[in-house]
Amino acid sequence: MASVQNSNSIPILSFFTGAGFLDIGFMQAGFKTIWSNEYNINFAKGYASGVSSMTGEEHKISNMTSIIDLGPNQIAKEAFPEGKLPELFGIVGGPPCPDFSVGGKNRGHLGEKADRGRLSQVYVSRILELQPTFFLFENVPGLLRNGKHREFFNHLKLQLSTDYLVEFNILNALEFGVPQDRERVFMVGIKKKWFKKQLGIRNIPREYEWFKWPVDQRYKDAKKRFNWPSISPYGMSPQQPMDIPEELMVGTYICDLEKLKSLPNGLDGLKPKSDKYTVISEGDVSRKSFKRLHRWRYSPTAAYGNNEVHLHPVEPRRISVREALRIQSVPDTYILPVEMPITHKFKTIGNGVPIKLAFVVATAIRNMLEIKEGPNDTY
Template sequence: MAIQVLSFFTGAGLLDLGMHQAGFDVVWRNEYHIPFVKGFKHGFAKMHDACIDDFPVCTSSIEDLTPYSIRQEAFSSKIWPDLFGVIGGPPCPDFSVAGTNKGSFGDNGKLTGLYFDQIVGLQPTFFIFENVKGILSNLKHREYLTEQIHKVSKDYVFDIKIMNSLDVGVAQDRERVIVVAFHKSYLHDVINADDLKELESRNRLLLSKLLHPNSYKKHNWFTWPTINKFENAKSNFEWPTTNPFGAEEITRPKNLPLELCVGNYLENLEHLDNQNEFFTPKSDKFFLVEEGDVSRKSFKRLHRWRYSPTAAYGNNEVHLHPMLPRRISVREAMRIQTIPDNFSLPREMTLSNKFKTIGNGVPVKLANHIAQEIYRFFDCPTYALGN
């Protein structure tokens, strides 16, 4: 039987999709923003050729949820299963370098604390926490994250890593902090006592080192997903810079993997839903910005033979198409986020909400690779301990 998962801050369900592809069963979802709920339901119904009512979502605020109410909604037997997980990426603008930088005092920032409170109450077998790099790179935010991990350190062993989606084959420079944790009561039954003590020792070191940037990395123990040919892709390949806009042919450098080039994902889209949906403001800049010029805050133009900057869209600021005088379409943004082509968003959903929910999500391919490693851990708990 598939391991059941509870999903917080579901959005369009991109993290859920990655978990599902790896064999997990997401049985309960919580999303407060109604337009995102409608987008999620429509997308999953289209994928499964089902009715939107087959994908219920709890729309209560996370502040109003209790372990008892979640159990009543999530599990048909009304009792906790032997194994289950919790996943979530709380909204991150308050920790983002380009965001408000309010940290734990912001309306979004405090949601990270509430997420960890739910972990304490629910006591899942494992959990995943995902957020922007800024939650570790900024001292004030790092202190806040350390406080949250302290909340659960009595019951869990955890590992933490800054992952770039590029390194697992996503054509996007997207660095995110990922925390993966397993409950000690589960590990007590499946690994020997010495290994558990070793993990607890590493966790004490991790907690003490979190306040010192980059010094915690050597204490990792979980087998984080890597794909050798993509590892450190941003620095290991010679990427093209800029070319005049409108150039008909630009030869792809031979050493660049096609999987990491945006141009690979902008073909054969005409028959897909959401392809003809894009912002169409009029500006001379659509013709003047060079292909690959991402130096400015706005009007960043993608390069067909390079990866995309982070897909973080908002306020109509969506990246420009490499070869056409317009912004990329909803479908093109989905492709960059590795969302399956049979997933679509409803016609009546506003463009702003479509781009926002796409940009908020974890690339499906990255989510799937992390989920696969967690699945392997449950299949063979000792395989990760030799790192």
């Protein structure tokens, strides 16, 4: 059986890189981003600052051209200047998703703004053209839950299934130790020819479980499993539940006020005043905007760039940039640049995959690549 090279050297090409949260999860799982692509100049600056400060090594976006205008030959030349694609490399990315979400008015693959829906098809085309050993496609659950979007998703999956074994699933960050109710669709694929060679077989039985989705028993079914507190009048001191893991409650991360304000990005925030800041109850997240977090609950999905305002549980203000980063499970060593506009900081944070979730998915992919045994029955 062919051997997998050292996991630390498995290269990935990152599309729609944004702030780099997905990349960081893969880095922590033993992959290396050798090429990245981000169209938004502010997001690119955030990536360079944040990933560099966190790793202690210089990182920057490789290419800032839209992938619509960026062909596979140029990508391959930039990523692999030696002129030959390696046997083992991957492509990861999550195309912009507003056109597949409720908040984005469900315009679908024909979305008007910046060809957002179209980018999903272009991303799949680049995968098929570059033929990586494996790929990851990440998006909102609306791609599966809305009938017309599901049809488009199935069309993408069918294209990929010619050359790849493909699996998909909806994972919630809350079930992996992130203090946030954030569901995302992950579609994973591995090249059939490579996998057969790896296993030393000619055909892979239909029932063979080639990819195992991550599960953390500590947090499985967390929304239903734990007795979450309801709303409390603002300014009160609700009692902390004893049966809920501390890492699933936002108060664990954003209520040490003095420490937070002393951290980088700790004072970054939007300052406008509103009478709602002292009226909305702690834990009232029923509105489209002006949702007040509850210190002993998880946060709703971080979507700070879509006209959604999240209020601090115990202070009459919006949450800060550092608090938003913590809710996305980003380490305090990750620092966004001072000169980056606040709105872009919140937008790129809200767009990212929580690092803890990215890590467990990346680890599952690494385990898939390092598989040692094939099915019992080989044909």
